[in-house]
Amino acid sequence: MVQPLGYLKETASQTAGPYVHIGCTPNFTGIHGVYEADLGSGSMINDQTRGERITIRGHVYDGAGTALKDALIEIWQADADGLYNSPSEIRGKADPNFFGWARCPGDMATGEFVFETIKPGRVPFRDGRLMAPHVNFWIVARGINIGLNTRMYFSDEEAANAEDPILSRIEHRVRVPTLIGKRDGDTVTFDIHLQGENETIFFDV
Amino acid sequence: MKNMPPETTPFFARDRDMHPPAYTPWYKTTVLRSPQRALISLEGTISEITGPVFGHNIINEFDNDLLANYAKPGEGPIGERILVHGRVLDERGIGVGGTLVEFWQANAGGRYRHKKETYLAPLDPNFGGFGRTITDENGFYWFKTVRPGAYPWPNGVNDWRPAHIHFSIFGHGFAQRLITQMYFEGDPMIWKCPIVKTIPDEEAIKQLIAPLDMNATIPHDMRAYKFDIVLRGRRSTLFENRMEGN
């Protein structure tokens, strides 16, 4: 016999189900008067937010190529200087006008998600090397048993992407483009494929 | 705890044996929505170690009272009044304080207030079916509601969900983000449910079943169920950097 380690086990995930909107975005599903606004909805920036304005748009596609119309997408990103607005951020104080987290349900008719945000700065990897600018994504929906983590990098950051410690460790180089949002003017398009030839890279974070 | 410095260490690796795999064909919707390739491991960078923290300013007085937050003045929802309470902990057994917990559920008849919901059980004009709260500094939370009903869903020809409440928890880092469901002690539907059965480990399923808690039950008012939620633990600062203050 040995001593028990005594750790608890993480509570198991269960699907967010088809009615995740009731709990997370009630106004979106037409239930008004309980929450003033849906948490994480609307623009992520105000007049004082520092950084380059961008709009992230995309869809989440299933293995048949159909856009999910019931997914919930959350993003978490650093400010323009590469600082997170979080108590666990000890490298400096993040832009007080940028919360860094937002939530968007896919449009009920088209499935599209949209985030009005800024382009994040670079944040360091654990060994101090800089990672390329990226936005962290978390996707839940009916039929997704455990939330999916991925990252969106930027197509206009070729040099930074080339030296990014995460991107460069991906063995199957052909899959790397699944993590790159395509920049066109102020819009960055990032489609997420749950399955199929272009299956997005998901991370065990 | 309020006076503890923020933790900046990576999280323990997720024990995927305790979680449902992506592909569970008996829950049919997973078939086309499950990634087929292996996840790429990414030991916690600052992007996953950090996460949003919400202030009490987002919370309204009745957000954790589903008996009141949608009801007309002087009225209330139909159903068994219950108190759901518990603690958000991490795998080290440390309370996760100041974290947002959201919950949503069907009404006592098993009907959700949602545009796409078509079950013939009626909506309850006094029940919205959702709420939220922020854990106290030791990780405790509670809310009042009615016990939700079981409901049928289109999967197999005769599949029913056991009574359940959906939970969304943030934790302190984005890697702790979790959505799960709470079930009720003694419900025979639990072990028949295809969604419950996506979890491969029996102990992990039991961890989702809230026991009746007579000690927290409020006499002549409402019975209580206790539901603790465990988020991923994180490594001790001791093994990361020099200990501070020593």
Ligand SMILES: [Fe+2]
């Ligand atoms: Fe449900």
